[in-house]
Amino acid sequence: MADYREAPLATRPKTLDPDEYFNLSPDLRRAEEERAAIRANLKRQYQLQLNNPHRKELIEDPALTRWVYARTNPYPHFRATPKTSLLGMLFGVVPLIVLYYTFKTDRDNREEQIKAGTLDRKFKLSY
Amino acid sequence: MAGVVGFQRWVRALTRARVAGMPALLSASRAASGPSKGMLPGPYPNTPEERAAAAKKYNMRVEDYEPHPDNGEGFGDYPKLPDRSQHERDPWYSWDHPDLRRNWGEPMHWNFDMFIRNRVDTSPTVVPWHTACKHLFGFIGFMLFMFYVGEQFPAYQAVGPKQYPYNNLYLERGGDPDKQPEEVKNYEI
Numbered sequence: 226m227a228d229y230r231e232a233p234l235a236t237r238p239k240t241l242d243p244d245e246y247f248n249l250s251p252d253l254r255r256a257e258e259e260r261a262a263i264r265a266n267l268k269r270q271y272q273l274q275l276n277n278p279h280r281k282e283l284i285e286d287p288a289l290t291r292w293v294y295a296r297t298n299p300y301p302h303f304r305a306t307p308k309t310s311l312l313g314m315l316f317g318v319v320p321l322i323v324l325y326y327t328f329k330t331d332r333d334n335r336e337e338q339i340k341a342g343t344l345d346r347k348f349k350l351s352y
Numbered sequence: 353m354a355g356v357v358g359f360q361r362w363v364r365a366l367t368r369a370r371v372a373g374m375p376a377l378l379s380a381s382r383a384a385s386g387p388s389k390g391m392l393p394g395p396y397p398n399t400p401e402e403r404a405a406a407a408k409k410y411n412m413r414v415e416d417y418e419p420h421p422d423n424g425e426g427f428g429d430y431p432k433l434p435d436r437s438q439h440e441r442d443p444w445y446s447w448d449h450p451d452l453r454r455n456w457g458e459p460m461h462w463n464f465d466m467f468i469r470n471r472v473d474t475s476p477t478v479v480p481w482h483t484a485c486k487h488l489f490g491f492i493g494f495m496l497f498m499f500y501v502g503e504q505f506p507a508y509q510a511v512g513p514k515q516y517p518y519n520n521l522y523l524e525r526g527g528d529p530d531k532q533p534e535e536v537k538n539y540e541i
Contacts, residue, residue: 229480236440238476259413264455267411271448271456284456287387288411291430292460295393299426302395306424 396422397429406431410459420462431459437467437474 231237239245274284303309338344390409396419397403406429407417420427441453448456452468466472477484515538518524522533 230482232477232481232484234435235474236436236476256413256415260416263411263413264458267455267457268448286456287391288457288459290387291391291393291410292462292464294387295428295430296462298393299428302424302428303426304424309424 393428393430395428402429411457412459427462430462433459433461435461435463435467435474437472438469439473439475 229237229241271284274280335344390405394406397406403417403419404414406419407414410417410431412431418432419429420432438453441447443453447453454460461467467474479487517538519533519536520538522536523529527533
């Protein structure tokens, strides 16, 4: 497995990741401990609310509220840059035009064939 | 934001002093009862103080906090977390929400609903990438080649045209009953 190559966009197994074994400086350990402290604090708050016998309502998660708010309110932070304008055109305007012309030409050809009597309706079910 | 720096120095001192149990976990950050304006996502942080405040708001370390690049795509100050699916998280750790493998208050990825365990999976593949490609395309290529060869050299039971008795069914085919038909021999001895 020394020549394991991960799939694009997937991650490497932890046991094959060199960072697990080599880059263990004190700074990294301190960083991990700080993260553990934050995590433990959040766990404590959650458990206090969960096991509170006087609680009658749902436990509200502010991270979830923030996520929902961020996903549903992108417009205050939207700016019309070249990239966003291009993406807007590509997804909003171009499909309309392309589909209009595709369907119009296809339908016009079909109408011509029907009028000329050359249309081959292979899978006709009705009369 | 001296409060934030003080909190961090205090946490660092506590963890370095190795105080076990509850005293080490009593700290100054607490969840709000309902989101005030300061707790909701805001615009892109430009100054270091804004970055520190945003990191505290999202329950992240200042060093870990990295906002999405400010290119007008509508992210604001929401943090850019690594694109890891929930499949990769430890199944044996006691998560607060075990099906989502997430703890309460943990910052959620922008595409969290894509990375849940029913959907996109970024965990390591069982087989290395080039082996998987070789197996798949090898099999498909081999089958295509064999089908092509089968088209070029078809193999089926030899058949000839069907032979009918009574002089090739002379009367049934509307032949004149008075006329003597010519003899048709469909066999060889």
